[in-house]
Amino acid sequence: MGGTVRWLDVNTTQWFYRNVLEAERIFLDSKKEEKLYSGKLYNKFVTGKTRSVHNFTTTEGQTRFNISGYKPDSREIVIVYIDGVPTKPSKLETDFVYIGHPIAGGKEVSVYLSGVLDMHQGDETSENCHIYPKTIGCQVLYPNKKLDMADKYEFDLRYGLNEMAVCMGQKLRRVNVDVQVGESIHSALMRTIGYKHNCFTIINGVLYVSFHLNQFPILVNYNYKSGAVIKNRQREKVVPSSTCAIYNDRFFPNITIPRFEFFSLLQRMRKNFYNRYTDRGYQPKVIDKTERYIKDREKFVGKWYEEDVVNILDEKFNDGCYVFPLYEDNTFQPDVCVTRAEAIVYLHRFTEWALEQFR
Known part of the structure; x- marks a missing residue:
């Protein structure tokens, strides 16, 4: 099954796994958009250990992936996605991430490095005793990428079914974003997508995706005009990125709360x-x-x-x-x-x- 992992720090070996997943199915609204709880926001990392995604196309029999400057850290989560399927690495060493078996050539592989979060460490003797992830005060920007045919991009409800985006084998949900007069694109995206997962939209030929998809490869189908004819661009591969994304894909099971x-x-x-x-x-x-x-x-x-x-x-x-x-x-x-x-x-x-x- 493809797709990025919903909670990076919740897995089947943990005693609370089933309860967390079942509680996540509780919604507060009839549209099933507002869940009982959500992840905490974070985007500040310790120096030299920021979140990153490294994308590869494999050669025959490949078992290791070169990531220059990488150093193993017990605090960091590492996931290897092979054609969208998440796999645990078999070994980590300086500049290299290994998997436990040879891979056929031509496979799409993404190595996800979670980074090491900069956390507020509470003092149990004071009122402000809780621990929480920090965020930085930058201008938040959704991961985006200009499409090859952006200047000729065409969207019409008659062709809406031909517009599609797939990441790690998972089809993303298209969100129609109506940018109102005087409203910035970012504000419109925040109003309609917010921190939802696995969403995409295309505005003026630019692909925008949910924050957690930052730096992951996306295959996009969209329409463009060629003369008087509408054509459909198939499986264009793009890697949307952001200079200031903010994430909510961790449950933080061990932190204290006020x-x-x-x-x-x-x-x-x-x-x-x-x-x-x-x-x-x-x-x-x-x-x-x-x-x-x-x-x-x-x-x-x-x-x-x-x-x-x-x-x-x-x-x-x-x-x-x-x-x-x-x-x-x-x-x-x-x-x-x-x-x-x-x-x-x-x-x-x-x-x-x-x-x-x-x-």
Whole structure:
């Protein structure tokens, strides 16, 4: 089966593998576009160990691939894609990546080097104890490549079925991007594609793809005008690239999270339950009309998670008691990391509330 790996740091040998994949199938909307959770964004790497993809066409019996300057690092993920099928390398050494068997000539191979992420290392003795990947403040740009027939490119709904892009043996989903007056192409792409995987579009003869496909080879079919005739360009091979991509293809299973993030995830589950098991669906309260007193609410006023937190903290059992306790001084403390004990208590109370509310 072709296609890039969905979660680079989740594999079949890990105890949480099945749960992660099953939870990923939970959607919050009827169109099945907004998932219960998503990967964390990252694009900052330690010096000398950035993310990269190296593409080859094999010679008969080839077993190793030369990547000048490469040095093995236990923190880095290396995947060898052979005609789109992901394979673990058999050996890594300076300047070379090996596979365990000879390959026939003419195979398309991509060696993916994940790079080594620059991580914020939290201090467990402070409030800001969580660990998270860093991002750099560059102008984010979708991976793109001008097509050979860009000047004659033609798109018409009558020919839409002839426009196709395939990466690593997987057909990509075409997204129609309508660039509005005064809107930049990047803003239009962010509005329509965002951080979705395996998407592509062509605008003015330029191919744009999802961030995680940066530097991977793409085979493109598209239409162009030759005189008065519309022709279809078949399997043009291009390698889209970006000077500032941002990625969300890691689950980060071992990092700690702050209370605001944990409660935001619980709130997404709560929304899903209301949308699935009630006729009205989820109806959020206006944040300035929530009733619960939270002593340190000023800490998260205006933050992206404010509505999620104040809404779920307002939830009650049928006896009128709040589902989730605050600290003894009535503070929420959004930046404090969730302990294992707290996580178990919160999940247990959430389960009790859900069974009471929806059974």
